[in-house]
Amino acid sequence: MANHKSAEKRARxxxxxxxxxxxxxxxxxTMVKDAEEVAKSGNATEALTAMRKAESSLARxxxxxxxxxxxxxxxxxxxxxxxxxxxxx
Numbered sequence: 001m002a003n004h005k006s007a008e009k010r011a012r013x014x015x016x017x018x019x020x021x022x023x024x025x026x027x028x029x030t031m032v033k034d035a036e037e038v039a040k041s042g043n044a045t046e047a048l049t050a051m052r053k054a055e056s057s058l059a060r061x062x063x064x065x066x067x068x069x070x071x072x073x074x075x076x077x078x079x080x081x082x083x084x085x086x087x088x089x
Contacts (some may be wrong), residue, residue, distance in 0.1 A: 032075060
């Protein structure tokens with residue numbers, strides 16, 4: 001338990017940030033999952049649109065510190081590879 005005023009404030013900030021980051025991670029997982037499903041369906045234009053949307057949210061999460069930038073880059077790369085394969089097929 002926090003004993004100082006500054007420690008109490010940090011505890012409040014941590015709870016708030018934790019809630020926000022959890023929501024952002026959940027949103028990203030959903031977007032990535034949706035993009036992968038669209039890529040599997042074979043519709044190239046929809047796959048690219050969904051991939052761009054997921055890529056944007058991944059970049060935003062990396063910029064804001066919700067996710068490590070290398071993890072976001074790895075997920076973006078894998079997603080782009082799947083979308084490109086979908087476009088070829």
